[in-house]
Amino acid sequence: MAVVGAGPAGLAAAIEAQKRGLNVLLVDMNLKAGGQLIKQIHKFFGSHEHRAGTRGIDIARDLYEEAVSSGVEVWLDAAVYAIYPGPVLEIARGILATRTASKEMVHASRVVLATGASENAVSFPGWTLPGVMGAGAAQTMINVERVLPGKRVLMVGSGNVGLIVTYQLLQAGAEVVAIVEVAPKIGGYGVHSAKVRRAGVPILTSYTVLRAFGDRQVEGAEIVAYDEHHNPIEETRQFLDVDTICIAAGLKPYAKLAALAGCELIYSPVLGGWMPVHDENMHTSVPGIYVAGDLAGVEEASTALEEGRLAGLSAAESLGKGGPDAADEKESIRERLSMLRIGPFGKARADAKSEVIKVGEKICRAG
Amino acid sequence: MPRGLTVDGFPTEEELKKSPGYPSEERFKRGPVAVVECVQEIPCNPCELACPRKAIQVGVPITNLPRLDEEKCTGCGICVARCPGLAIFVVDKTYSDKEASVSFPYEYVPLPREGDVVLAVDRAGSVVCDGTVLRISNPKRNDRTAVVTIAVPKGMADEVRGIARIRGERIG
Amino acid sequence: MSVLDDDLIICRCEEITVGEIKKAIREGARDIAGIRRRTRAGMGLCQGRTCESLVLRILARELDEEAGRFHPNTARPPVLPVTFGVLAGEPDE
Numbered sequence: 154m155a156v157v158g159a160g161p162a163g164l165a166a167a168i169e170a171q172k173r174g175l176n177v178l179l180v181d182m183n184l185k186a187g188g189q190l191i192k193q194i195h196k197f198f199g200s201h202e203h204r205a206g207t208r209g210i211d212i213a214r215d216l217y218e219e220a221v222s223s224g225v226e227v228w229l230d231a232a233v234y235a236i237y238p239g240p241v242l243e244i245a246r247g248i249l250a251t252r253t254a255s256k257e258m259v260h261a262s263r264v265v266l267a268t269g270a271s272e273n274a275v276s277f278p279g280w281t282l283p284g285v286m287g288a289g290a291a292q293t294m295i296n297v298e299r300v301l302p303g304k305r306v307l308m309v310g311s312g313n314v315g316l317i318v319t320y321q322l323l324q325a326g327a328e329v330v331a332i333v334e335v336a337p338k339i340g341g342y343g344v345h346s347a348k349v350r351r352a353g354v355p356i357l358t359s360y361t362v363l364r365a366f367g368d369r370q371v372e373g374a375e376i377v378a379y380d381e382h383h384n385p386i387e388e389t390r391q392f393l394d395v396d397t398i399c400i401a402a403g404l405k406p407y408a409k410l411a412a413l414a415g416c417e418l419i420y421s422p423v424l425g426g427w428m429p430v431h432d433e434n435m436h437t438s439v440p441g442i443y444v445a446g447d448l449a450g451v452e453e454a455s456t457a458l459e460e461g462r463l464a465g466l467s468a469a470e471s472l473g474k475g476g477p478d479a480a481d482e483k484e485s486i487r488e489r490l491s492m493l494r495i496g497p498f499g500k501a502r503a504d505a506k507s508e509v510i511k512v513g514e515k516i517c518r519a520g
Numbered sequence: 521m522p523r524g525l526t527v528d529g530f531p532t533e534e535e536l537k538k539s540p541g542y543p544s545e546e547r548f549k550r551g552p553v554a555v556v557e558c559v560q561e562i563p564c565n566p567c568e569l570a571c572p573r574k575a576i577q578v579g580v581p582i583t584n585l586p587r588l589d590e591e592k593c594t595g596c597g598i599c600v601a602r603c604p605g606l607a608i609f610v611v612d613k614t615y616s617d618k619e620a621s622v623s624f625p626y627e628y629v630p631l632p633r634e635g636d637v638v639l640a641v642d643r644a645g646s647v648v649c650d651g652t653v654l655r656i657s658n659p660k661r662n663d664r665t666a667v668v669t670i671a672v673p674k675g676m677a678d679e680v681r682g683i684a685r686i687r688g689e690r691i692g
Numbered sequence: 693m694s695v696l697d698d699d700l701i702i703c704r705c706e707e708i709t710v711g712e713i714k715k716a717i718r719e720g721a722r723d724i725a726g727i728r729r730r731t732r733a734g735m736g737l738c739q740g741r742t743c744e745s746l747v748l749r750i751l752a753r754e755l756d757e758e759a760g761r762f763h764p765n766t767a768r769p770p771v772l773p774v775t776f777g778v779l780a781g782e783p784d785e
Contacts, residue, residue, distance in 0.1 A: 182772070196604035196663070198564040200582050206566035206604055208663065235769030243769065245778045254774075256781045274742045276710075281701050311529075323685065324628055338526040343560040344605025346529035351682045353645030356529040405745060412767035420760030426745065427764050496561040496583030 154468055155180065155242055155261035157233045157410060160188020161454045162446025163267035164216040165461030166468070167225045170265075173469035173476055177225045178259060180242070182232040184249055185297075186220070187213025188269055188446075189289070190454060192296040194324075195317060198342070202489060203455035210296075212454070231257075236414045240264045240441060263441050263468040266411050267461060270404035270425060270447035275309060279365030288318040288401035295325040303397030307374045308332040309362050315401030316345035322399075323352050330393050333360040333376050342498070363390075365398055374398055404451045411448060415439045417516055423505035424450030432513035433487070434467035435460055440518060443468055450509065452493075452502055459490045525559060530643035533678075535559045540587040541576070541608075548677075552595025552612035552621070556586050557681075558605060570602035597623050601662035610669075613677050620677035621654055623669040628685050631656055631666055639684040640672050647684055649676050702750070703743040705736020713747060717754045724748060724765050737773060740765050 156167045159181035167179040185191050193209025204212055221227060230250050235243035242264070244257045272287035279285070284303060288310065294300045306327050308319050311334035319329045332349070337359045339346050346356060359379050366373040378389035406428040412418060416429040417438040428450055435443045445464040446457035463486045470479045494503035522532040536542045541556025556567065556576065565578040567586050575592035576599060578584050597610045600623055610623040622640075632638050632653045640651035651670035658666040672680045698711030708731045716730035724740075727733050727747055734740030734747065744764060752759040770779070 196566075196665070198562060198604050200563065200565050201569055205564060206570075206602055206663075232772050232774070234772040234774050237769075245772075245774045248774070248778070254778050256778050271741055273745055276696065276700055276702055276746050278697065278700060281704050339529055342562050342605065343525040343529070343531065344558060344562070344603075344607045346525070347531065347557065347643065348606050350529040351641060351643060351645050352685060353641065358527055407741075408764070409739070409741075409767045409771040412764065413769060413771055418764070422759070426759075492582055493563055495581050496563060498562060499583070 154178070154263040154265065154465075155240075155259055156265045156267060156465075157242070158188065158267035158269055158446070158448075159183075159186040159217070159220075159227065159229070160267060160269055160446055160457065161190055161212070161216065162269075162448075162457040162461035162464070163188070163265065164220050165458045166265040166267060166443070166445055166465035168216070168220050168223055169462045169465030170263075170469045171220070171223045171225045173466065174474040175263070175469050175472065178228065178261070179220060179225050180228045180231040180233055180244060182230065182248075184230055186217040186227060186229060190216075192292045193454070194296050194321060197454065199453075199455040199493070203458060205455075209454065233410060236264070236410055238415075240414065240439075262472065263443065264414075265435075265443045265445060265461070265464045265468060266414070266429075266448055267444070267446045267457075267464075268407045268410055268448045270451050271407045272400070273402040273405055275362075275400050275402045277362055277364055279367065279371070282365050282367050282371050283369070284367065284371030284396055285365055285398045285400065288314050288399040289404075291397070291399045292318045292321060295321060301325055301327055302399075303371075303395070304328060305330055305395045306397040306399055307362065307376070307393055307395045308399045308401060310334065310401030310403070311339045311341055311346065311356055311358070312401055312403060313341035313345055314404075315399075316341040316349055318399060318401060319349045319354055320345070320352070323349070323354070327397075329354045330395050331376070332356045333362055334358045335361045335379070337381075360389075362398065366392075371396055371398055404447065406448045406451060408448060411437065411442075411444060414442055416442060416444070419509055419512055421450060421505050421509060423501050424452075424509070428509070430509060430513045430516060432517040433510050434483070435464035436467060436513075436517050438513075438516045438518075441471075450502070450506060456490060456493050459486050459493070462486050463490075528644070531557055531559045540585050543588060543590045543593075547590040548611065548613045551614045552597075552610050553590060554588060554593050554595060554597070554599055555609045555611050556588050556599075557607045557609065558586050558603070561585060564604065566602050566604060567599050567608065570599040572596075572598065597657070597667060598661075600625055600667045601665040606665070609681060611677050613674065615671060618674055619671040620674045621669050621671050622651075622677060622680045623667050624682050626666045626668045626682070627664070630686055631658070632668060632683065632686055638670060638686070640670060640676065640680040641682050641684055642679045643681050648679050649673055651680065651683060696750070702746050703731075703733035703736065703740075705738055705743075706732040706734075708733040708743075710750065713750050714754060717751065722755070723762050724751065725763075727751065728765060734765055739771065
């Protein structure tokens with residue numbers, strides 16, 4: 154079995170399948186395994202089953218060690234740039250670290266795609282200036298590369314990513330001048346917003362960024378509030394002295410490879426946009442190909458972990474390696490997944506996910 | 521005018537007082553107690569395991585608001601560093617005749633030092649009074665979340681929830 | 693969403709503006725692939741990773757349709773930038 158992407162979903166899928174007796178190859182284009190976990194320096198929410206209260210960076214390290222010690226073969230700096238019927242993966246190895254990148258063709262009887270998500274852009278005058286960047290990119294700079302993207306930051310978007318990255322920019326020593334949120338309410342968890350408010354960062358709801366100023370780089374931003382009819386309120390128009398504008402406008406599943414593999418896609422606004430259809434075993438419309446994590450709908454690391462386990466287990470089961478507890482185990486994973494999708498924040502995702510699975514049950518043959 | 525957690529970004533007094541994690545005024549009068557400022561139903565429960573006396577319950581489903589058993593709570597503060605949302609505080613309104621103490625999680629460097637006079641802030645991040653640092657607790661089990669305790673005027677015990685970040689390098 | 697000026701760049705890689713995308717729609721483009729063929733939006737280094745959802749929103753708004761009506765660009769290998777050396781299976785010197 155080949156797993157593409159060593160984030161929480163890919164790592165969990167690889168560990169689960171390897172433990173059940175498959176030979177697993179886990180490939181990731183980055184130099185370090187863990188996906189987004191390697192920049193999550195905060196303690197995670199969730200339940201103890203998902204190691205809540207532990208920092209994401211530590212979960213990444215532990216999962217990677219578990220994968221390696223259970224016998225998973227891991228290729229880092231290995232970019233899967235094509236997938237053909239078979240399935241066969243075409244992989245470039247060593248692009249980042251060496252000058253002698255090589256091509257590998259890998260045939261696998263099962264493939265789990267866990268390619269994650271990419272950040273949504275927002276277009277406004279000046280958005281192409283250096284200094285405008287995704288909040289996730291800023292987070293990579295501060296927490297992985299240890300480089301401060303700027304000294305005075307405007308954060309656009311108050312979802313959990315916007316709030317958490319704001320907090321981490323403060324920890325890294327930057328000033329976050331304000332968070333603007335186009336909606337009338339804050340998008341992310343109240344505990345995250347409370348944390349950044351306590352640190353003195355204003356959160357301006359019903360506000361938007363109008364433009365970024367600057368000659369060769371960001372030198373300022375103009376923001377304005379909207380009334381309930383979406384008309385700008387002129388007297389709220391103001392100039393902010395910032396050198397960086399971070400965009401936290403949500404994520405979309407990175408479905409290019411799944412599309413290339415021939416997986417049927419479905420549009421789910423709640424789950425981030427176009428994503429592969431899958432059934433309740435995480436199996437896609439293409440025999441032998443599974444998906445998990447943000448690719449299968451943008452959610453959280455804990456859901457990615459559980460979906461990865463489910464995909465790995467289902468793949469093993471389809472090859473006769475599920476073991477006697479496979480059915481029970483799948484049920485308990487699904488139970489935990491549904492527990493992660495309750496409450497005011499989870500309900501919409503639960504509904505969207507069951508829509509996807511409903512379609513999936515029709516077009517995704519058992520692998 | 522307070523507009524509530526989802527607009528202002530921090531809970532109002534009303535939101536706090538009707539949540540099951542907020543101690544009664546009577547309990548405050550009896551000494552240090554945990555103040556759980558978690559008023560939104562999110563799937564999270566590390567606080568439940570954190571307390572050795574089982575004074576915080578989430579139960580099933582995991583989105584339940586944490587319920588503080590104020591009789592069991594001794595105000596030991598173990599939960600403060602364990603809450604991933606940094607939403608638990610310990611307030612001691614009996615600290616001295618004129619002062620209360622407030623303990624809060626603090627994840628910035630440099631850390632303040634014992635005896636420092638610091639700028640105490642409220643939930644909106646506004647500086648409301650001076651505070652004196654009583655202690656900084658950062659044992660291994662806190663996993664790098666320091667818990668800072670400051671003394672503030674008694675009347676500020678319900679307002680103060682942190683300090684202004686300390687700027688600049690500090691060696692040693 | 694604020695009104696988009698016609699000279700605002702949407703596809704950074706190929707420097708394609710809102711005006712050019714709207715023109716392509718007036719000329720008959722009815723999906724993302726149609727925009728791509730007419731303007732090259734989404735054909736640069738990032739292969740639409742950044743601009744595709746922006747193009748999708750302009751299409752939906754100009755044609756007054758649901759965003760979910762517009763399928764993403766056809767995926768073709770390589771989905772990530774790789775050197776010719778890698779594609780040819782030769783060591784990249």
